[in-house]
Amino acid sequence: MSIYQVYGLKIKSELSLSQLQPSSGEPDVIIRYGTIPPKLEEMRGSGVCYQAKENQLLLKIEDICSYYIQNGNSIVIDPVDGAANDTIRLFLLGSAFGALLHQRGLLVLHGSAIVVEGEAVIFLGNSGVGKSTLATAFVPRGYPVATDDVSAVSLESGVPLLYPSFPGLKLWHDTCEKLGVEKSELSPVRPELKKYFLPLQSKFWQEPLPLKKLYVLRTVNRKEFELDPITGKQQFFLLGEMTYRLNYMKAMGYSQNHFPLCLKVAKQTPLARVRRPSGWFLLDELVELIEDDLLKL
Numbered sequence: 001m002s003i004y005q006v007y008g009l010k011i012k013s014e015l016s017l018s019q020l021q022p023s024s025g026e027p028d029v030i031i032r033y034g035t036i037p038p039k040l041e042e043m044r045g046s047g048v049c050y051q052a053k054e055n056q057l058l059l060k061i062e063d064i065c066s067y068y069i070q071n072g073n074s075i076v077i078d079p080v081d082g083a084a085n086d087t088i089r090l091f092l093l094g095s096a097f098g099a100l101l102h103q104r105g106l107l108v109l110h111g112s113a114i115v116v117e118g119e120a121v122i123f124l125g126n127s128g129v130g131k132s133t134l135a136t137a138f139v140p141r142g143y144p145v146a147t148d149d150v151s152a153v154s155l156e157s158g159v160p161l162l163y164p165s166f167p168g169l170k171l172w173h174d175t176c177e178k179l180g181v182e183k184s185e186l187s188p189v190r191p192e193l194k195k196y197f198l199p200l201q202s203k204f205w206q207e208p209l210p211l212k213k214l215y216v217l218r219t220v221n222r223k224e225f226e227l228d229p230i231t232g233k234q235q236f237f238l239l240g241e242m243t244y245r246l247n248y249m250k251a252m253g254y255s256q257n258h259f260p261l262c263l264k265v266a267k268q269t270p271l272a273r274v275r276r277p278s279g280w281f282l283l284d285e286l287v288e289l290i291e292d293d294l295l296k297l
Contacts, residue, residue, distance in 0.1 A: 003027060006093075007101060007152045008163035008208060015077060017089060019197065020166045021206065029100065031092070034076040036068045045251025052251035057099040064088060067096040072103035087190045093166070098150055098245040102254055107153040107261045110244040111214075112169070113146040113162055114138045115205045116294055119212030120162040122151050124242040129217045130281060133175045136198065137283045141291075144205040145169060150244050153211065153265060160211045160265045167204030168197050178283070213297065214271040215290065216242060219278040225289050226275040235266035238273075270297065 004011045004020035011020065012027035040051045040058050051058045059067040065088045068076040075096055079088050101108045111124040112131040123131045135145055147165035154161055173194035176183045186196035216238055220226070230238060239262040243249060249258055272293065276286055 001032075005206075006165055007097070007106075008154075009104075015085065015088065015092070017093070019089070019093070019168055019199075029073050029075065031075045031077065034068075034078065036066045036076055036078045043251075044253050045247075047247055047251070050248065050251070052099075052248060054253050055103055057103075057248055057252060059091070059096055059099065061091050065091060067092065069096055069099045069103065072100055072105075075100060084191050086188065090189050094150065095245060095248075099248045099252070101150075101152050102245070102249045102252060102258075105154075105254075105257060105261075106163075107160075107239070107258070107265055108244040108249070109151040109153060109239070110149070110242050111151040112148045113151050113164075113209075115144040115146055115209060116212055118209065120146055120151075120209040121212050121290075121294065122162065122214050123217055124151075124214055124238075125217035129219060130276070131217060132169045132171055133179070133281070133283070134217070134286065136169050136171060136175070136179055136181075137287050139200065139203050141287065144203050145200050146205045146209060155261065155264060156208075158264075160268055161208045162211060163208050164204070164206055167201050168199045171196055171198055178281075211265070211269045213294065214239075214269055216271065216273045218273060218275045220275040221278050222275075223277050225277070225282075225285065226273075227289055227293055228273050228275075230271045230273055235271045236263050238271065239266050 001012050001014050003023045004017050005023035006020050009028040010023050011029045013031035014033050040053050043051045044053045049060050055071050057069045064083045065079040098108050111122040112135040113120045113122040114135050123134050125131050132148055148169045152163045170189050189195045189197050
């Protein structure tokens with residue numbers, strides 16, 4: 001079993017996780033192969049591919065793998081025969097880890113983050129809105145990346161901190177073409193998908209970061225960009241909406257702790273809504289809009 005680091009945790013895993021940073025020492029989380037129960041007894045909630053109760057979540061991805069996440073420190077994986085390891089890793093580092101981070105009491109947001117003057121700027125939004133694309137566009141301008149798609153935030157002595165994930169970004173094939181990224185040199189995140197893993201070893205930030213600002217990305221049917229500050233109760237509601245795998249969190253019974261955490265982070269971190277033209281994605285203009293806004297802080 002090898003030891004890796006992600007989200008400030010040391011991970012000991014029987015499955016190779018080459019995308020993660022290598023580490024050493026006593027692990028916080030164990031990932032191993034094993035037999036998984038067909039269902040959870042006395043579950044609190046369930047969905048199409050998951051069952052949940054306090055401190056436990058059973059995730060079943062058809063024809064790929066089952067994941068049993070417990071107590072914020074254990075993930076048992078039971079792959080389907082013939083399933084590709086890349087696909088098993090994709091769901092492990094996404095949905096399964098999202099559940100584990102919820103179990104550890106973190107605020108888990110659906111966002112990609114860059115580093116600006118030693119602080120984290122997180123781009124939040126639903127799948128397909130362009131979070132990873134926007135983060136990638138900031139890299140040539142000298143901004144390191146801290147996390148892709150899943151952002152884990154904790155309160156340390158009352159200060160919201162982002163814990164970096166792994167040194168890379170996942171990009172769709174059309175995004176690679178727009179950004180001039182050569183796909184032939186990249187590995188697909190899943191054999192049947194035209195989505196690729198862009199490694200960023202030298203442009204990755206490894207240490208926890210205080211939050212500088214949060215941007216919620218939206219698309220609108222118009223040609224102009226809009227950037228509006230969000231204040232008051234709307235901050236709280238938007239953080240709740242942008243929580244990664246919110247259904248898992250609720251089904252495991254963590255709402256009582258989760259929503260006060262959203263409120264505390266919202267009170268301390270500026271938040272803005274960015275509306276970009278639907279179908280246009282003028283990256284240079286969007287990056288400049290956000291850079292100009294950050295200069296005002």
